[in-house]
Amino acid sequence: DAKTTQPPSMDCAEGRAANLPCNHSTISGNEYVYWYRQIHSQGPQYIIHGLKNNETNEMASLIITEDRKSSTLILPHATLRDTAVYYCIVRANTGNQFYFGTGTSLTVIP
């Protein structure tokens, strides 16, 4: 399974864009990048996923570099409720297993 590397923590001012980076240099050609977040002691919540094209939904945007070795999750207007641990995950090549790392703890500051 491909590994991901994320900074352990980040701060963002409320109302500003939060840009969360992720490195996945060993990703395989058919592996997707998924982002989940986990608010304290709750189950992880799906945010977005992509293969090679940039993706956008009502929660966030996902920018994947052309070589697919890294990606950035963008929360366009961070709110206090976006304070959480954000996990970048590369989906296993077979089956449907997810391998989580330690994630980035995002704190949105008033």
Add this chain to the structure above:
Amino acid sequence: ETGVTQSPTHLIKTRGQQVTLRCSSQSGHNTVSWYQQALGQGPQFIFQYYREEENGRGNFPPRFSGLQFPNYSSELNVNALELDDSALYLCASSLGGGQGGGYNEQFFGPGTRLTVL
């Protein structure tokens, strides 16, 4: 459409005991995955069940076992509990756990907090 539910919410056991945790998958989902999350760590994959068969397993000993029922609900059983088994146990359901397919997101339940004394 009901989401993923888990029971119980909290549980306290002593070393050497056995525990069974339960998960009801989201309506229409045929795949259930179990994860263990120790304090301050990301969730660690235990195993996955697809249509009542084990469909992949992480690096956990055989005393961690599971079942999936015809209605796709699932149980996680842990025998001979150890102190290090204290963790949040998460269940996630999805559609299509078969090989090579099902690039679908997993929907997580709220978890069961297990404390082993």
